[in-house]
Amino acid sequence: AQSVTQPDIHITVSEGASLELRCNYSYGATPYLFWYVQSPGQGLQLLLKYFSGDTLVQGIKGFEAEFKRSQSSFNLRKPSVHWSDAAEYFCAVGDSSASKIIFGSGTRLSIRP
């Protein structure tokens, strides 16, 4: 069975600064990996996904993530954050068919003006 850990509960960064949100997964085979964002009171929006191929994945809103098999990680990055990026971010891992997808507990991102 797969699992996913987001070690940072809450992160605050200054507007314009770079961002990295950590995600570690556990799964015996090559996983399917996702990052979602959720603004307060809203539903989930997919930022990016990794299924296979290039380990550096580009997503929407200027986000990217890198799959590192040796570290069992799939960290989310953005070179320069905007105030509108304040939200909760969820990493998720799917099994070999991505029929069963497990989410992490989330990281809340705050932006300092």
Add this chain to the structure above:
Amino acid sequence: NAGVTQTPKFQVLKTGQSMTLQCAQDMNHEYMSWYRQDPGMGLRLIHYSVGAGITDQGEVPNGYNVSRSTTEDFPLRLLSAAPSQTSVYFCASRSQAGNQPQHFGDGTRLSIL
């Protein structure tokens, strides 16, 4: 396209009552899932299905039943509601074909008194 439709959007129950949360998708997706979202705990998988007639337990299945008689519908039943089941419930669907992400419904906010 309606996508994933959840009804109702809000519901208040008394302890011990039963209720069914409805989920329907019009995208002919094989995979469907139910999650609950609680503060600080992310989304936790309750049950999932890989096709009509096939369901399986997720991370937190106790107190919930599901069935999948058609491809389109995946109802979630609470047989005897408990205050611990107060949560926001999300239904999701996904095609098994290719590297497709999950599509989420807008959620059902359920309060159990």
